[in-house]
Every structure is written in structure tokens, then in C-alpha cells.
Amino acid sequence: MRTRLVLLAVALLLAAGAAVAVVDQGIRSEEDRALAGCAERAEAAAVRADQVMGSMADYIRPVIAVRPSLWSLMEDAAGDAQAPVAAALRACRDVDVLGLHRAHVREKAAYVDYLVARQANLTAIRADGRVAGELDPALARLRDAAFDDAS
Helix, strand or coil: CHHHHHHHHHHHHHHHHHHHHHHHHHHHHHHHHHHHHHHHHHHHHHHHHHHHHHHHHHHHCCCCCCCHHHHHHHHHHHHHHHHHHHHHHHHHHCCCCCCCCHHHHHHHHHHHHHHHHHHHHHHHHHHCHHHHHCCCHHHHHHHHHHHCCCC
16 A cells, blocks of 8 residues: 555656646747747847948048037937837846746846847937947947857
């Protein structure tokens, strides 16, 4: 009788473990899909911001030394680039991941950290277009952390 109880207990524990594993895999799959959407939006917003800012920089570069007032065009471009970055940031913040899924937690944090920094960078450029002419190594590191593993 005792052997049957032990076997029954082991069988129940194995069944419970298998059920937990199946549920966890389903949660991980949902997180994977949500993070993929976040990554797609974040990268698209990053590329769009780079295109807008880069195009304007290319446009004003030849004459900025003689017409410094053109930095205001960078301010306007930064304003145009902010909406997609803000939307991607909201989408990524809305992704729910379980704390015990450490890789997903790190992935989400990398996207959010980059988007927060990019948003702050664009806000600074909007306030003073000359900021666009400064290198931001911290922003570059955050971008690498977010997108090097995603590609």
C-alpha cells in the first residue's frame, strides 16, 4: 500500500511538473511574439529617426558654418522623429514578461533603455539643434545592446 502511495505521489508530481512546463512554454511563446513586435517597432523607430536626422544633417552641413541659424532645422527634424520613438517606447513598455524569464527581462529592458535615451536625445535636440552635432557614445552603446542580438 505504501509503495502505491509513493508511486501515486511521484506520478502526480511528474504530471504537475509537465503541466507547469507546458504552461511556461506557452507564456514564453507569447513573450517571444510580444518582444518581436516590440523589437520591430523599436528598430523601425530608430531607423526612421536616423533617416530624418541624417537627411537634415546632410542638408545643412555644407552651409552651417556660415548660417548657424540652420540648426533650427535640426530642432524641427527632431520633433518629426519623436512620435515614432514615443509610440515604440509605449509598445515596448506594455510588453509583459515574467521576472523568472531573465533573457526576456533583459531583452525588454534593452529596448526600453534605448528608446528612453533616444527620446531624451531628440528632446535635447528639439531644445537646441546644435546637440545634433555632438556624439553620444552612451546612446550608441544602448542601441548596440538593443539591436545587435535582435538582428
